[in-house]
Amino acid sequence: MRDSGVNAVPVCRSGRAGPRRGAGLGALALLLALSALVAGCNSDGTLVGSASPSTAADDALSAGGSGSAGGSGSALKLLATLPVRAEDNSPKYQRDKFGTPWSDVDHNHCDTRNDILHRDLTSTTIRKSDNCTVLTGELRDPYTTRIIRFDRSRNASAVQIDHVVPLADAWRTGALDWTDAQRLQFANDPENLLAVDGPTNIRKSDQDASEWLPPSPGAQCAYVARQIGLKSRYHLWVIAAEAAAMRTVLQKCPTQPALALTAPN
Incomplete structure (x- = not known):
C-alpha cells in the first residue's frame, strides 16, 4: 500500500523553488510546470490555483524524461532490453529502506507529497502559514478519469500519491x-509519482503489471510505458509474467513512447 501522509511567509508565489536533485531534465520540467498552478490569493491570504480541471493531470501525464535512459522511443522496443529475472526479496522489503516518507529532498521547504499535489491538482488552495500544504483542490484521476474534489480537512486520503x-x-x-541515497531518490522522483484516487491506489498496492492495470483502458498503455521507462532508467529488471503482461x-x-504518458481516454 502506498503512503499517503501530508503535512515561511504568507505570500503568493509563481512556482516552486529549486529543481529536484538528481532527477534530470524531466523532473525539472515537472517542477517548472508548478508555476502554472498558482495565480493569486483569496482575500484571506490563502493561495488559489488557476489551471483548468483537466490540464494539470494531462501535464503530469505527458511529461517525459527525454534526458534520461528510456525517455524516448518505443516502450515496446525498450521492454525487450530489460533483463527478465525472478524476484529477489531477501532481505524482505521494508518501507524505511527508501527513507522517511515524503522527505523534502529538493530543500524547497515543501515535502514531496505536497509538491506532487501542487503539480497534479488544479483550483488549489494552500495553507498560508507554511505556503506549502495543499488544503483543497481538484484532480482528474489518471487511472479512472474520475474528477475528485480533494479536501484535506475532510478526507486527506481521498487523493494519494502513487509510486508508478x-x-x-x-x-x-x-x-x-x-x-x-539511491533509494531515497527513487522514492521521491517526480516521474515515478502521480496523485491518484485513494481507493484505486490501495487496490493497486505493490502489484506489478501482471497483477494490476489502471481501470481505464485508455490509461494502460501510458502506465505500462512509464513503468518500462523507469525500470530502464534505474536498471531494474522485470519478472517473466510482468514482461508478458506489458507486451x-x-x-x-x-x-507508445517510453516514459511519456498521455491523457487517458
Missing part, C-alpha cells in the same frame, strides 16, 4: 542492492 513503480516491486527487482498491453499501442 511500487517501492516494494523495485526492491524485489534490484533496489535491494542500491545505496540508501500484451503495448501490442495495442506499439508506437
Whole structure:
C-alpha cells in the first residue's frame, strides 16, 4: 500500500523553488510546470490555483524524461532490453529502506507529497502559514478519469500519491542492492509519482503489471510505458509474467513512447 501522509511567509508565489536533485531534465520540467498552478490569493491570504480541471493531470501525464535512459522511443522496443529475472526479496522489503516518507529532498521547504499535489491538482488552495500544504483542490484521476474534489480537512486520503513503480516491486527487482541515497531518490522522483484516487491506489498496492492495470483502458498503455521507462532508467529488471503482461498491453499501442504518458481516454 502506498503512503499517503501530508503535512515561511504568507505570500503568493509563481512556482516552486529549486529543481529536484538528481532527477534530470524531466523532473525539472515537472517542477517548472508548478508555476502554472498558482495565480493569486483569496482575500484571506490563502493561495488559489488557476489551471483548468483537466490540464494539470494531462501535464503530469505527458511529461517525459527525454534526458534520461528510456525517455524516448518505443516502450515496446525498450521492454525487450530489460533483463527478465525472478524476484529477489531477501532481505524482505521494508518501507524505511527508501527513507522517511515524503522527505523534502529538493530543500524547497515543501515535502514531496505536497509538491506532487501542487503539480497534479488544479483550483488549489494552500495553507498560508507554511505556503506549502495543499488544503483543497481538484484532480482528474489518471487511472479512472474520475474528477475528485480533494479536501484535506475532510478526507486527506481521498487523493494519494502513487509510486508508478511500487517501492516494494523495485526492491524485489534490484533496489535491494542500491545505496540508501539511491533509494531515497527513487522514492521521491517526480516521474515515478502521480496523485491518484485513494481507493484505486490501495487496490493497486505493490502489484506489478501482471497483477494490476489502471481501470481505464485508455490509461494502460501510458502506465505500462512509464513503468518500462523507469525500470530502464534505474536498471531494474522485470519478472517473466510482468514482461508478458506489458507486451500484451503495448501490442495495442506499439508506437507508445517510453516514459511519456498521455491523457487517458
